[in-house]
Amino acid sequence: MNETLRQSRFLKACRLEPTDVTPVWLMRQAGRYMSEYRELRAKVSFLELCKNPELATEVTVTAAERLGVDAAILFADILLILEPMGLDLEFAKGEGPVIHNPVRTAADVDRIRWMEDPSPLDYVYRAVTSIRSALPSGIPLIGFAGAPFTLACYAIEGGGSRHYEKAKTFMYRDPGAWDALMERLVAATTLYLNAQVAAGAQVLQIFDSWVGNLSPFDYRRFVLPHMRRLFEGLDPATPVIHFGTDTGSLLELQRDAGGDIIGLDWRVELDQSWNRLGPKVGVQGNLDPTLLFAPIPEIQRQTRRILDQAAGRPGHIFNLGHGILPTTPVDHVIALVEEVHSYQPTPTN
């Protein structure tokens, strides 16, 4: 890695070093709220876009440049890895992701393929290399994957869900088959993430978007050992952001599972949560994505409130608590990024 990249404010924050201003990027920064993205999507399907390294590069780089953020995130999806494992994935119009052959029994788990090598997802690594060479030298590229629990939820439910009753029933009824499924997901995800690093990603984010649905007791039993093995298998030189939503009761357990930076959503206070997590990890977050629909002065006020809570402590990466919503006004997003970059601490007297 070159020195400009190593000394970027984003990578400094990942190492818990002080920065000139707080680095900021936004989950789903490349997405439907942006007209450039919608124009491309009018011509190609979402999966075609993910599988075309040239178009994935265009979408990633355009979003990072238009917003002026401090990091780019690979354009892909957490569910792509399920295809080479034998699941039939479709992004149905207006419905979100659908898996046509979900895992419902222990025999279904046996049919899930072990990924022996990372090559089925070569199109992703080609996109990583191409994005890295197209980005300015001071802008790190974030690679990512879904966490095994969130991927297992999709694999078992066959799509999105409100209560995850199928996934949880599976977990409680057949813990052995659950562990077998999680082991396959951990093995595949480890290969996948390390291959993204080898292709040119400087940082990784693991999305455990739906894990906040579990009690701490069940997290400890059904998720934590698998997450530990995943973190242990990753390239130790690459910082990892460990993200979830609705995880107010799981933060310490998530930290114990692994990661350099813990994602916080807007349901928790940034300062209190960081104190709970302790000095060895940084935090990412935590503006409510819905706040981007508020008048700009209110966005600015709450952005400053979050930065006041971080109080200049090294290791804060500004972000939303979850992804940008599709109807968000772009100028509000740009105003948010500008506010983070121009922030001066509020005098305390």
Ligand SMILES: Cc1c2[nH]c(c1CCC(=O)O)Cc1[nH]c(c(CCC(=O)O)c1C)Cc1[nH]c(c(CCC(=O)O)c1C)Cc1[nH]c(c(C)c1CCC(=O)O)C2
């Ligand atoms: C759960 C999850 C998924 N995908 C992802 C997660 C974890 C983050 C989270 O909790 O939101 C992760 C993801 N998905 C996408 C990215 C690209 C990078 C970025 O953040 O800009 C990333 C990091 C693109 C996408 N992934 C998807 C889109 C929209 C597709 C379109 O163009 O129609 C994008 C830009 C589709 C997708 N993909 C997924 C769903 C549920 C949906 C449908 C809902 C929706 O449409 O927003 C699964």
